[in-house]
Amino acid sequence: MSKNFTTLLFLLFVFSMFENVIKAQSTRPSRSEDGLRVMQLMKNPNGVRRYPDALPSLLRIMNEQTWAKFDTDPLFISELTDERIFENPILYINCDDQTNLEFSTEENQALRRYMELGGFVYLDAGIKASFLGADLGHSYAAWEERPEVKEWFQEIFPEKAFIPLDRSHDLFRIFFRGLPKNADLQIEASQKRLPETVLTFVEQEKWPQGTYSFVGIKVKGRLACVASPICAMGWGRDEFGNWIPPISFRIRESAENFDENLKLASFTGGTFEVIREDGLKDIIYSEPGQRPAWVQEPTGRWRIFKYYSGEEISNYAHSFYARLGMNVFLYALLN
Amino acid sequence: MRKICYYCFLGHWLNFLVGQIPMAPPPLLNPIQLSENNVTDSNETVSHPPKRSSQLETIQKAQIDLRHGELGQRVGAAKLLGKYAGSLSSSSLIGALDDRSALVRRASMVSLSEHFLNGYPVYDKSLVEKIFSKLGDSDVEVRREVSTLIPRLVSPMMRGGVERVVINGRSVLRPTSASLRPDLYALTQRAFLDEDAIVRQNVLKYHSYLRVPLPPLSLSKLLRDQDRGVLLTALDRISMNASQPRIMDEIERLSRHEDRGVRLKVVDVARDCNRYHTKYRSILRSMTEDPDAEVTSMAAVELARFGEKINPSVIERIKNYLLSAKGMSSQVTTILYAVSAMGSDGIGVYKSLTEHGSSRMRTIAWQRFLSLSSGWENSQNWIPALRDRDEGVRKAVVNTLRGRIKGLDRATLGSLVESPNEDVRKFLAESLIDAEQEAVEAYGFDLLIDEESHVRASTIRSLGARRSPGWLKIMERSLLDDEYVIQRAAMDALLAEPVRGISVLQEYLSQNPQSRISSMIRIELQRSGVQP
Structure with a gap:
């Protein structure tokens, strides 16, 4: 009985969400469009978008693979005081695409109100490890928001802070669960998905069960904003269905005697501390002008960074990021 | 008491002799500093990071491990050498490509790739040929790494040069070939049909860099490949064999492939290969019957570009496809612009699209509609465009009309003079310059007292140019x-x-x-x- 009642409540909730969406669609000045429209912030409307096809492509895939219906043409806004934000429940911001993350008091107030009224904000590239610097083509699973985001949200919600999302959070399994299998990757069942060391690291540490490093803010008990390392790089598809652009992997590998050898091996660069999921810190060893070399983990273990590129790596990464991105938008739709 | 003092003094004196403590602390010296500055004199244990070895020492140790170590040590050494780009590391790693363990070979290949990707390629031709020869390795991961690296191996491997040989006791310099070694050439040809899809795809992508032609038989097999990536790449590579009957048959078969992306690719291929054989055009014709509206539209617009007349039912499908499109994706943009190739048939499509929800789509539709139909000649054609809610659409239309329309009449002016949009009224004010006198008399004054100064200024300029009676006043x-x-x-x-x-x-x-x-x-x- 109680289960049926819960189901009924859920259906009513979903219906009311759609009703609101439909109302929002009908009140906006544009002509009728099917599906929910996602807003995308571009502070400089004429600025360069690093992944222009990413969001439309993800929304299209979502329309093909799920029951949700999104308008594949995002609504671009350049200011948070734009009144249209109150007509659309999801706001997507690629932090790397913005000229800066400085907003007026009015804009911050509008965003606070938007989130309090039920709006959802997705800050892509809202997490970025310090050692990446100005390199926009990398992501790294740090477990804290980037400093500019922290500063910005302290102005919006001084009483709140970003909290890491647990690996068991619903956001990671609301529609897609786990990591892509061969069938999801559209490859033969016998084909090797990834190199062995890569697959082991991905399954056990990088993206266990299809999760990733996310932090979020709850407003009135609801997750109203999430920030993640850049995911949009994995959403784009060309007209033939090929993933674009190519993505490579950074993974940690160990080997016999690394705990001794890496401690003593020649090294002339700088070190960076990065917060881990468990709150402890990794020390990243990075040579100037090159990608990070190795890491000293708080457990005392030393591991080397290895870089893998190629079709299989790229396809796997794209498939993962697309599934993750769809989970985020579907979570936003249902919560 | 005297004895106690005596033993204390003796103890200190002995300590001084064996050098464990200084005879007296230096004046004003902080004891904390002392322990830091002179650790050998301290009895406390202080942890210090071990001194790192030099780069040469690190590489040399790794080289020894790679050559003589146990399996785990060899793997570790191969991984570590990836961090030290240079000829010493590279030559060791290349040597390790012959290791009996696949794990060592994989680690070596990944480290070599790291050198290349960090901008430290191997230049020696024989060494690069050694790396490339691993395209025939028994381990799939090694083959994948090598095939991914082909674009970076090409330059040193395909470089010609000179070699010194001794002929009849005389040292002679003779040129070496700038082409691929015969055994590597054969290896590449075999790799087209490697058992691993990623290797097949990479070799297909890069074979032209190596100047290795793709045999028609191999291409024919690859066009039947079960892997989507291989299939799409193979479709990109048919131009050299496009006129082969078996290839045309494969393309025709693929035009009915279940995957929409593959069918779209076939449209692309058929368009490009039309110059090699007329059959490609008939494939395109058959694809206008495709169940997917996008495939139909792409095929039809390509045929229209060749000057073919398109069936009205197909045009209707294109129109419906574009009307239902959300926003301007790259495919929609391509089709939208290509509708122009249908000539007069495309006018109706553009006319319908002027009602589209996307403002960008409406902008293009209005511009194309007015241009194709000479729509500026009749104001009834463009008046609705100036009533569009989007300023961008209105401005684009005004730019299309400017300089083309002649003599606005009273009815046109009357229908737009009360437009809520300043840009439209400004356009009317500018158009007064050659409007009919009756229209100017009826609505010139309305524009002269417009609430927007720019509209008034434009009206004054137009009236000044017309010099109608009373203009000086x-x-x-x-x-x-x-x-x-x-x-x-x-x-x-x-x-x-x-x-x-x-x-x-x-x-x-x-x-x-x-x-x-x-x-x-x-x-x-x-x-x-x-x-x-």
Whole structure:
């Protein structure tokens, strides 16, 4: 009985969400469009978008693979005081695409109100490890928001802070669960998905069960904003269905005697501390002008960074990021 | 007591002799500093990071491990050497490509890739050939790494040069070939049909860099590949064999492939290969019957580009596809622009799209519709465009109309003069210059008292150019306006009339010597040779 009642409540909730969406669609000045429209912030409307096809492509895939219906043409806004934000429940911001993350008091107030009224904000590239610097083509699973985001949200919600999302959070399994299998990757069942060391690291540490490093803010008990390392790089598809652009992997590998050898091996660069999921810190060893070399983990273990590129790596990464991105938008739709 | 003092003194003296403590602390020395600065004299245990070895020492140790270590050590050494790009590391790693363990070979190959990707390629031709030869390795991961690296191996591997050989006891320099070694050439040809899809795909992608042709038989097999990536790459590579009957048959078969992306690719291929054989055009024709509207549209617009007449039912499908498209994706953009190739048939499509929800789509549709149909000749065609809610659409249409429309009539002016949009009223004001007299008389005054100064200024300029009866009075009054832009428009109109206009300006100057526009009038009059 109680289960049926819960189901009924859920259906009513979903219906009311759609009703609101439909109302929002009908009140906006544009002509009728099917599906929910996602807003995308571009502070400089004429600025360069690093992944222009990413969001439309993800929304299209979502329309093909799920029951949700999104308008594949995002609504671009350049200011948070734009009144249209109150007509659309999801706001997507690629932090790397913005000229800066400085907003007026009015804009911050509008965003606070938007989130309090039920709006959802997705800050892509809202997490970025310090050692990446100005390199926009990398992501790294740090477990804290980037400093500019922290500063910005302290102005919006001084009483709140970003909290890491647990690996068991619903956001990671609301529609897609786990990591892509061969069938999801559209490859033969016998084909090797990834190199062995890569697959082991991905399954056990990088993206266990299809999760990733996310932090979020709850407003009135609801997750109203999430920030993640850049995911949009994995959403784009060309007209033939090929993933674009190519993505490579950074993974940690160990080997016999690394705990001794890496401690003593020649090294002339700088070190960076990065917060881990468990709150402890990794020390990243990075040579100037090159990608990070190795890491000293708080457990005392030393591991080397290895870089893998190629079709299989790229396809796997794209498939993962697309599934993750769809989970985020579907979570936003249902919560 | 005396004994106690004696033993203490003796103890200190002995300590001093064996050097464990200084005889006396230096004056004013902080004890904490002491323990840091002179650790050997301290009895406390202080942890310090071990001293790192030099790069040469690190590489040498790794080389020894790689050559003589146990499996785990060899793997570790191969991984570590990836961090030290240079000839020493590279040569060791290349040597390890023959290791009996696949784990070592994989680690070595990944480390070599790291060197290349970090901008430290191997230049020695024989060493690079050694790396490339691993395209035939028994381990799939090694083969994948090598095939991914092909673009970076090409330059040193395909480089010609000279070699010194001894012929009949004489040392002779002779040129070496800039082509692939025969055994590597054969290896590449075999790799087209490697058991691993990623290797097949990479070799297909890069074989032309290696100047290794793709045999038609291999291509034919690859066009039947079960892997989507391989299939799409193979479709990109058919131009050299496009006229082969078996290849055409495969393309025809693929035009009915279940995957929409593959069918779209076939449209692309058939368009490009049309010059090799007419059959490709018939494939395109058959694809206009495709169940997917996008495939149909792409095939139809390509045929239209070849000058073929498109069936009305297909045109209707294209129209419906574009009308249902959300936003301007790259495919929609391609089709939207390509509809122009249908000539008069495309006009109806564009006309329908002027009602589309996407403002970008409406903009293009209006521009194309007006251009293809010479729609500027009849105001009924473009009046709805000037009522569009989007300023971008209106501006694009105005730019299309500007300079093309002749003599606005009273009805047209009347239907737009009360437009809520300033840009439309400004356009009307500009158009007064050659509008029908009846229209100017009916609505010129409305525009002259418009709430927006820019509309009023444009009206003044148009009336100044027309020089209808009473225009001088209007200009004279306009010089007294509060808005500089109005004064400026009136001044410009009066300056263009050297007899009566100049005298109006002189009179204005004499009555308003200090007004904002006066200095400008003075300068302009002087430039015209008139003493103000």
